[in-house]
Amino acid sequence: MSDTGFKNSILPVTAVCLAILLIWSIASVWLNTPWQKDVFKRAGAENVGAVEFVKATMAQERPKLPSPQQVAVEVYNTTVKKKVTSKRSLIYHSKITLSSALLGFAMGTLLGIVLSVAIVYNRALRKSLMPWIITSQTIPILAIAPMIILVLNSVGVQGLVPKAFISMYLSFFPIVVGMVKGLNSPDIGHMDLMRTYSATNWQSFWKLRLPSSLPYLFTSMKIAIAISIVGAVVAELPTGAVAGLGARLLAGSYYGQTIQIWSALVMASILAGGLVWIVDIIGRLVTKRMGLNHA
Amino acid sequence: MSESVIQVDKLSLTFQTNDGPVHALSDIDLDIQQGDFVSLIGPSGCGKTTLLRVIADLEKATGGNITVNGVSPEAARQARGYGYVFQAAGLYPWRTIAKNVSLPLEIMGLDSATRKERVARNLALVNLEGFEKKYPWQLSGGMQQRASIARALAVEPDLLLMDEPFGALDEIVRDHLNEQLLALWAKTNKTVVFVTHSIPEAVYLSSHIVVMSPRPGRIQDIVVSDLPRERTLDIRETPEFLRIANRVREGLRAGHSYDDVES
């Protein structure tokens, strides 16, 4: 998206975000009303004013849908106010999820690049491996998460690495697909030019194929990093992990702590959004520097 | 016998851009009669395509008056008063050739018997019988452009607006299509407004050649051709032809002289 497009979209995006918050608030009042009515009835409080009632629906301890400000307060309390080392700090849990996601992302990117280079340069690999790489993504890989973690646990690999494996599996795919496209993106004219110089495979790789694949790489990395967060969160779900955003989700769902669930979700979203943004910025800087200005 | 099809009176069009206003058209006066073949010729930026788009109501003028078939361009468009041929064939790849030609007829809400009859007739007119069931991407560029002309003709308008329709084709195909277009014009007595940047093409086809120049887009000269209506490609070697071509070239040069430095 161009810069002018960005400017033109600030106002509508803000409006849409505000609308979402508004709908969220209304929904939380509406969904929490039955419970609140019940509470007031039992307390014998008749004729509660509308304003007071709405306020009460937005301040329940275990609401069906917490209001935006409840979630915001919870996120604030568990990030800024808690010590980072505390088990109740969201920063602590985010760090755990983030580190396995980043490790998985790094491994996935590396694997993806290596595979794509092999695929581009070896016909037999391209024909035999590429269909399986595509098929591998039609498999709901997250379903295997508990399996992979179990297998790795029993061979003595524990903690960060099994989770990172899931992220890696999820993130290598967009990289392979994007990079194969990118490495093949130089047009025939440019490739022929390299031929007229009788450049070696190695030379045309470094001087032509790799530079022209970079925009594709960054586009793929944006998808990969977002999906590796998803992988890390989900990998924490089935294994009874005690720490991490996924574990917060699970614990929240066991004890009906909806505010905790929502704040973990918001945190995961902030992480994903932030990382995508960072990759985007780096990608823009690099491609701009190289004079490659296309999406 | 002749009546005005398009009347343009002191027409102007100014685009507002970040670099200030651009005078795409300025003070255009033009009168096109029934049965004329009018070419608009000039360098890029002279507003020839813009003028055509104003006639077609794809662009709104900011000043002056224009009527098409005696009414406003918008009313003419609503009444499907013209057929428009673009530089690219713009056929829909998911429709067969016959279905493409019948597209405007479907939009007009004609019944299927009429559609069928008109599609067959107009495909025959551009010599594309037998290709009804083919998809556009199975045809050569020249054939695609002929199909798009058939699509414009299918509306059965008296007025045909053509925006560099053969600009993307090679010269051999272009010559061939020019011949066919002339034959079509002679057969149907339609009014044609034709945008081009090729002098031989303009002179070969036209009864009137409108020479335009840029910054601001304006009419430099209107050359009336006295070549006979029936022409063959050989006519391009006659002194008559060369004389007209020369006059067009001089018009273009006159309009261009002051910005030599720039170009």
Added chain:
Amino acid sequence: MLDSTVAPKALERFLYLSALCFGVLALGLLLLQFFGKPLLVSTSLLVIVAAIVGYKLSFHNSAMAAVWLLATSSLAAAFLLLFLSDIESQGAVGFAFWFLVIASWVLAWASVSRFTEINTLSRGVNAALSILIPLIFGVWLLLLWEFVTKGHDVPKVLLPAPSDIADRFMHSIPTLWADFKQTFIKSVLTGYIMGCSAGFLVAILIDRSPFLKAGLLPVGNLVAALPIVGVAPIMVMWFGFDWQSKAAVVVVMTFFPMLVNTVAGLSAASRIQLDLMNTYAANYWQTLFKLRLPEALPFIFNALKINSTLALIGAIVAEFFGTPIVGMGFRISTEVGKMNVDLVWAEIAVAALAGSLFYGLIALLERLVTFWHPSMRAAAR
């Protein structure tokens, strides 16, 4: 088949050489054991002959070499499987066995290499090759898995062999079918249809408002990058333990990709084509149905394909948060706990099969509907 045969490159020659070496090594080892294992001896002889003949053939005729290598490597693999099935009477597998595994795998690899060198204009042959080549690769992946787990006697709780999984699959069809019905037919399909339709309809609704489009597109793009599957516990709280809550997760997950792609697709029509519609004085709906929707179809199918995987993931993961005692996600998480790993793998096989078939079906539909699109025409060539 007369084709211009491409001589094997360095890598491929190395494959023949290593197959030969491993074959000879295995034979030597077996010699030391006084030919105690006749099956392995014949395998090593087969491998040696296959490598030499294959190498010679590869210079003359790619197709013949490829078929020869495929046949011999498959026969060698069959011998090795036979040897494994009788493992108790043979005692533990030795180095000779592993050398032969490597040798026959390398031969299969060489056959793939030869198959890719076949140049033919025949469409049928090319289509068959485009299936055969990945098939060889896939089958060998399974074979290696089988050899390693069986040959190394890997504990079943760690990694069961494909044959064990297949065995378990055959014996648990009723359970697997019930889980499939619960998860795929009830949760996934319902949620998928609802989510995709909702995303599509909202895209059409906001199409007329540039303001909404400008606002919703970036937000939708952002949301599509978020870990939406995390809403699963909330949906379970709202809609209960049964399939409705899973369908709800699927709806939320599939909604945004469809919305974003449809909005992008609806703006894919070119200026000229829109102008053309304008010259016909076509109204909004005519332009939508005759031009913009067909033009958007590749985008819509893209979303349908992305969503087919997302939907299955969403439904299975949502089941980790609570379900009645049936469903693929439920089975996976409980059987992992009970160490019934082969059943888990059978369940995963079902999921993989369902996922690929679902995706394949949509891809096939895409081919039929958007046959005219340049990307499809290139693929069909």
